[in-house]
Amino acid sequence: MSQTFVGMPSFPKNAAIAVQDSQLRFNLRKATRTIRGKRASVVEELPDWAELRQAGKAIKDHTLRNLERYLVQMEAAVSAAGGTVHWAKDAEEANRIVAGLVKATGETEVVKVKSMATQEIGLNEALAVEGVTAYETDLAELIVQLGDDWPSHILVPAIHRNRAEIREIFLAKMADVPADLTDEPKALADAARLHLRERFLRAKVAISGANFMIAETGTLVVLESEGNGRMCLTLPETLISVVGIEKLLPAWRDLEVFLQLLPRSSTGERMNPYTSMWTGAVEGQDFHLVLLDNGRTDVLADEVGRQALRCIRCSACLNVCPVYERAGGHAYGSVYPGPIGAILTPQLRGMDTALDRSLPFASSLCGACYDVCPVAIDIPSVLVDLRAKARHPRTERIGMAAAGWVFNRSVRLARAQRFGGRMRKLIPKRLPGPMSGWTDTRDLPDIPQESFRAWWDRTEGGAR
Amino acid sequence: MTSRDLILARIRAAVGDAPDVEIPRGYRGPGAESDGLIEHFAERVRDYRAVVHVVDAAEVAAAIGDALARREAGRVVVPAGFPAEWLAESVIEDLTTVDAVVTTCAVAIAETGTIVLDAGDGMGRRALTLVPDYHLCVVRADQVVPGVPDALTRLDPVRPLTWISGPSATSDIELNRVEGVHGPRTLEVIISI
């Protein structure tokens, strides 16, 4: 995955810093509350939401089970419609393919539609090395790019910024910004419209992702709000789409499920303002599709974890998560923050760093994410499974091994309990040394004078 | 080994012996009954803060004239194949100098307040409805369907499709919807009954 976050400390350290930022907490609380309310009302409106959710889950599972067949079908359909299909096993290969395609056009600038896949592979940075400048055109991405910032949300990467902060960024970094810019959202949107207008009309190459690809027809589908997507997808002569292999749907009719699930779950609208669909090279465009693996086939091999590949990146799980609402997206150290990030990032990147090992623990397991997920990903179960796979801290491993030894034989347990009962006055409230991590946030439970078993033996269940 | 073969081999190894999954389709499919389709559609489009008129088929030409006059639109692009009895076709090469675009649509969805363009007659290439700041769309009553499943059965995936639900908007500032970013800032719909 992207190099951006390499060397970041673990989630608890990041979160501890983030929760001190009251502005951040205020912004996040306000934004997630708004979106939660909107989502709930448009979901309630549909009498068949539960059935759509079951169908969405099953369609994705069926696709993943038959992914080879559907990918080959997709490739054939896109080629037949005049597009060119490329396969990239990892980020490095995908970046190399895209850079090569851009350079072949002789252009040094590209416009981009917001795409998680290209963020994941660090495409902008890779293009910069090749002398190609990538301009983000989504408003929130623009705010992040201009502010030299990191995205903190799947759908609204600048969710951590409020209108006053956005105004400051625009005034400082936008060359053509009106001097009397206010912090009215309307004025800010107008400034972005003005800023990008020329760039759209001039652009010769665009790079996008896709929300869905239809194997049966070779169609790509992009949902958006602002019209920047339509600008990038229709105006330039060359269009390059980088799409994760799990974005496939088998048939055209499957869109009847996902075009209902996605807008309502993500922006809380009955439908997003614009959805573009195209099949191969249309209206004289040169079209390239880059199919991206980058760890996805590893996730697919994990029986429990593979359900994370059903994700349609709606971000509903972020918006309801009590941990995300307080810690914010940056603490997760990945382009995929929140509950889905906590299960997807360690699977895609592996659990070699302290950060990635800590992510499965960035949850209270309350289950709110599972309830709202439009494709019913059981995030809590995957978290628990990953926790078992993560290497635990040394003290914890020793402690658990010792506990295992004691609990394994009832004589040992009884002896330990008698010993504990006798020593109870001597046990401190806070544990020393490396064990203090436990008592920093919890009280040590009181040890009773006598265990239940001992009491039962002594009194025959209270009869004496 | 090419990356293509490598990826496909990895997939085979990962899910080769996993059981397949039945797809339950218990949701409302195409062909659901619905009363008051036109009113429902009009109300849903209005929810996106678009302007909607419901007029008799005979009055469409007048309604188009009125809307363009209210807008004070001088240069108007009208794609090839637009019904001549409504408005004469007018091709303008430089879209950045255009005040308005007038189109038909391929299908309209009541439940979501969506119009879908397929670049066919009266709609033109996709840029026509994107660059001008004002889009006036004429929807015939028989083009309105109840829901998303109905719309998909009427559309041809080989054609480039644009689904439009209200004017362009963004929720990127504090997750509040603001109309008008890069696409047309004003959407007006005339429903011909």
Ligand code: SF4
């Ligand atoms: S895991 Fe589910 S709720 Fe979260 S972003 Fe993915 S699809 Fe949406």
